[in-house]
Amino acid sequence: MDFLTLFVVVPVLTIFAIVFTKNMKQTRLVSAIGMGVQLILAIALVFMYLAEREAGNTAEMVFSHSYVWFESLNIQYIIGVDGISVAMILLAAIVVLTGIFASWQVDFLPREFFISLIFLSAGVFGFFISLDLFTMFLFYEVAVIPMYLLIGIWGTGPKEYSAMKLTLMLMGASALLLVGLLGIYFNSNAGGGDLTFNILEIAKVNIPMSAQRMFFPMTFIGFGVLGALFPFHTWSPDGHASAPTAVSMLHAGVLMKLGGYGAFRVAMYLMPDAAQEMAWIFLILTGISVVYGAFGAIFQKDLKYINAYSSVSHCGLVLFAILMMNKTALNGAILQMISHGLMTALFFALIGMIYGRTHTRMINQLGGLMKIMPVLSVSYVIAGLASLGLPGLSGFIAEMTIFFGAFQHPDVFHRVLTITAAASIVITAVYILRVVGQILYGPVTNEHYLKLDDAHWYERVSTGVLIVAIAGIGIAPLWLSDMINDSLNPIVHQLMQAIVK
Amino acid sequence: MNLESFLLMRHEVMLTIALLIILIAELSTEKKNSIINLSIILMFITTIVGFFPVPEGTLFGGMYQTNHMTVLMKNILNIGTLILFLQVAEWIKQPQYGNKVSEFYLLILSTLIGMNFMISSGHFLMFYIGLELATIPIAALAAYDRAKSISAEAGIKLILSSALSSGILLYGLSMMYGTIGSLYFTEMAGAFMSTPLQTLGFVFFFAGMGFKISLVPFHLWTADVYEGAPINVASYLSVISKGAAVFILAILLYTVFYSIAPMWKNLLYVMAVMTMTVGNLFALRQKNMKRFLAFSSIAQAGFILLGMIDGTSMGMASMIYFVLIYIFTNLGAFGVVSAISVATGKENMDDYNGLYKTNPSLSLLMMLSLFSLAGIPPVAGFFGKFFLFTSAANSGYYWLVFIAVINATISLYYYLLVVKAMFINNNDHPIAYFKSGFTTRIALLMCMIGIFVIGLYSPIYEFIRMFSTGM
Numbered sequence: 001m002d003f004l005t006l007f008v009v010v011p012v013l014t015i016f017a018i019v020f021t022k023n024m025k026q027t028r029l030v031s032a033i034g035m036g037v038q039l040i041l042a043i044a045l046v047f048m049y050l051a052e053r054e055a056g057n058t059a060e061m062v063f064s065h066s067y068v069w070f071e072s073l074n075i076q077y078i079i080g081v082d083g084i085s086v087a088m089i090l091l092a093a094i095v096v097l098t099g100i101f102a103s104w105q106v107d108f109l110p111r112e113f114f115i116s117l118i119f120l121s122a123g124v125f126g127f128f129i130s131l132d133l134f135t136m137f138l139f140y141e142v143a144v145i146p147m148y149l150l151i152g153i154w155g156t157g158p159k160e161y162s163a164m165k166l167t168l169m170l171m172g173a174s175a176l177l178l179v180g181l182l183g184i185y186f187n188s189n190a191g192g193g194d195l196t197f198n199i200l201e202i203a204k205v206n207i208p209m210s211a212q213r214m215f216f217p218m219t220f221i222g223f224g225v226l227g228a229l230f231p232f233h234t235w236s237p238d239g240h241a242s243a244p245t246a247v248s249m250l251h252a253g254v255l256m257k258l259g260g261y262g263a264f265r266v267a268m269y270l271m272p273d274a275a276q277e278m279a280w281i282f283l284i285l286t287g288i289s290v291v292y293g294a295f296g297a298i299f300q301k302d303l304k305y306i307n308a309y310s311s312v313s314h315c316g317l318v319l320f321a322i323l324m325m326n327k328t329a330l331n332g333a334i335l336q337m338i339s340h341g342l343m344t345a346l347f348f349a350l351i352g353m354i355y356g357r358t359h360t361r362m363i364n365q366l367g368g369l370m371k372i373m374p375v376l377s378v379s380y381v382i383a384g385l386a387s388l389g390l391p392g393l394s395g396f397i398a399e400m401t402i403f404f405g406a407f408q409h410p411d412v413f414h415r416v417l418t419i420t421a422a423a424s425i426v427i428t429a430v431y432i433l434r435v436v437g438q439i440l441y442g443p444v445t446n447e448h449y450l451k452l453d454d455a456h457w458y459e460r461v462s463t464g465v466l467i468v469a470i471a472g473i474g475i476a477p478l479w480l481s482d483m484i485n486d487s488l489n490p491i492v493h494q495l496m497q498a499i500v501k
Numbered sequence: 502m503n504l505e506s507f508l509l510m511r512h513e514v515m516l517t518i519a520l521l522i523i524l525i526a527e528l529s530t531e532k533k534n535s536i537i538n539l540s541i542i543l544m545f546i547t548t549i550v551g552f553f554p555v556p557e558g559t560l561f562g563g564m565y566q567t568n569h570m571t572v573l574m575k576n577i578l579n580i581g582t583l584i585l586f587l588q589v590a591e592w593i594k595q596p597q598y599g600n601k602v603s604e605f606y607l608l609i610l611s612t613l614i615g616m617n618f619m620i621s622s623g624h625f626l627m628f629y630i631g632l633e634l635a636t637i638p639i640a641a642l643a644a645y646d647r648a649k650s651i652s653a654e655a656g657i658k659l660i661l662s663s664a665l666s667s668g669i670l671l672y673g674l675s676m677m678y679g680t681i682g683s684l685y686f687t688e689m690a691g692a693f694m695s696t697p698l699q700t701l702g703f704v705f706f707f708a709g710m711g712f713k714i715s716l717v718p719f720h721l722w723t724a725d726v727y728e729g730a731p732i733n734v735a736s737y738l739s740v741i742s743k744g745a746a747v748f749i750l751a752i753l754l755y756t757v758f759y760s761i762a763p764m765w766k767n768l769l770y771v772m773a774v775m776t777m778t779v780g781n782l783f784a785l786r787q788k789n790m791k792r793f794l795a796f797s798s799i800a801q802a803g804f805i806l807l808g809m810i811d812g813t814s815m816g817m818a819s820m821i822y823f824v825l826i827y828i829f830t831n832l833g834a835f836g837v838v839s840a841i842s843v844a845t846g847k848e849n850m851d852d853y854n855g856l857y858k859t860n861p862s863l864s865l866l867m868m869l870s871l872f873s874l875a876g877i878p879p880v881a882g883f884f885g886k887f888f889l890f891t892s893a894a895n896s897g898y899y900w901l902v903f904i905a906v907i908n909a910t911i912s913l914y915y916y917l918l919v920v921k922a923m924f925i926n927n928n929d930h931p932i933a934y935f936k937s938g939f940t941t942r943i944a945l946l947m948c949m950i951g952i953f954v955i956g957l958y959s960p961i962y963e964f965i966r967m968f969s970t971g972m
Contacts, residue, residue: 070963148917152924
């Protein structure tokens, strides 16, 4: 067995192990061990990847393997990683593990909860390692469907409505995506070869322009819905608000990144000509996402809704940067995915912990938490500062890179959009600081809160790991950004060629 | 006629022998259980024997023809019937069905013989006889719940609507005969032009087949019959009977009517869109599980047309593959409904509230079957649907694929309603825990293995692909 497949095998084995556990304590221990192993594997992968590049391996994808699956349709199980997928895998491993610790006290059907959660993560990891459109689509759907059960069973508020809305919207998006992928598949013989789902093979083929015009929007919107592209973002706030803590973390932290990653790896990379031609439409939409999400967050009263809208804004920025189509902006997009993944996971973890104690998420009912639970409160401040882009934390690096890259476009259209999107930083500061001021400082609104305790050890593990990662990227961003940068060459090359034509 | 040519019709001969043995056995034994077990064993042997290699050939001067693809189709139907026999055992043991149970098996086997002859026919009269043999006994089966008037009503409805559809079909055939002068497939093949009379004949023929497959707008009998008929008969109707009709329709379209392909492709396009959409929209509001599955199976028939429309061997393969998956999946879903109905008599979706707390394994099985029907990975339905869509896209029908996937999303909504009832909804008095019988569990286990293995284990698809032929 090859190394990368382990990322799917470990979760599956963990699921089998969980089936045999007897109580909640065993279940969560097994889950934590399984996902701990996964994180170790992910860190090992980073070092192995860097060593491989150090040794002079310049292949586009390393650790690549392919196994024939459905021979007559030329469907293969092809895996391989570049710097971008390595970074995404690391992000996913961190978020999943911290998610497990954040749901340490799930006592209602714990086995089913952890099985669904880890099944979802298997889909995520599978998605990031696969280089075959069929396999990728399969893993994408694997990652989406457990959300229904996770939100529907363990969620709060209007959970059944939110779960159904989320599932149907994402599955509806996969309708577009499926047609797009089939369109790519049936045009992959344009260069004279066989029909194939292999991304690297298709990248060498010039898909006819008429086909690109039809299938690029389908594929981009299909993935874009998962990345909360305006006007298809409405599943996201409801879904996040109703989901249990770990699911919100995983969803905003990792699952929404599937959208950005897919839009960039499949839609842009394989159909660069149409991407160049149609980018402006989607740039406007993502620009709306960025600003609208930020404004939406201002008017919310529920902590989870605030962060859900903030995620719409930040994920919109990812797609925005991808559509800027130069190396700096793309690098920023990937950094933003990772930074937002970590920081939003931290936010949702903290909100879950606060909610678990106070049983409310309404900001007007909370107050003075800094005195009662200092550890959680300080963590919340850190997450907030990362979100509004304080230098020294990951958010600053990502957003700076994005706007720096976006501003390289000399024309008015791009400049205006960039300035508008950059304005969202100010709005972000407004809602973040308002929340921090309201719930952490000021008088204690409810005297019951005084009896509440601060973070337990498992919550400290969960938040600690995330804070270390956020600060780590903020302080030493270069190793990550270099790793990503080298891997951007093929796609930038594709996009540049499209301009020349 | 020598032994070798006799062996060509091995499937039909084996089934006939099995039927006769059951008939004789009933005379000699009074015990219900021995008939039930004997039927299962005979069906098992028949299924195994069906897999031995057989040469291709024709019999009776071209009236009967067999090739690897038809053998494969018959084997698929045999497997489905075997699973059904296992599921039926517990249900038919109930006291209200009296001591004589052999009728049930005799009727099922005779319909299966009819379907086999229909698939292997080389002549439209042969086809028609097979079709009737496959339909009329089912009407008797639908009325098998002798004490219930709703079951009798289902029987009458089925017999009347199939008589009507057979009439229409025959009328269409007579027009074709009038213009071509032959009913042999080989002689008719290619003789089709788009002359008005031939077109009319084809449309009548297609309408007759539409009744059997319950395509919209010929679906109106389906829900009432499924609701009235005993569950296992409904599952037989929705799976085996529909599968056989789909197989023969595809064979005829590909081998006899290929010269008017552009016309029937348009027809299939419209029918597919209507069938999927109407089936789905009606399924949304159903509260009775049998009606629910009836409308869902109408919608599934619409998806099957997506494989047929392509006309290549890939389309044929993806269609056969989908039917195979559909058999396992739908029998899984019907099996759970049947097990619950036998144990508690409850058939409404509300009764399923909170089922997971009391019967976790049945709920899981139901969930996986429903996911497979909806086309969610990693269960087999995903692969089946994906390949159907691939073959439709192969002919450039991207919009059809898009409509189909949107419909798959709609269908996901109502499948999730059942999942929600079982897993999420609270219920103070959920269905109490019960242990289903040995044969039921074997049958459900087979469905479960099928749902996982057929999808993930690619050689099964490749095997089907190897024997499939297109236009």
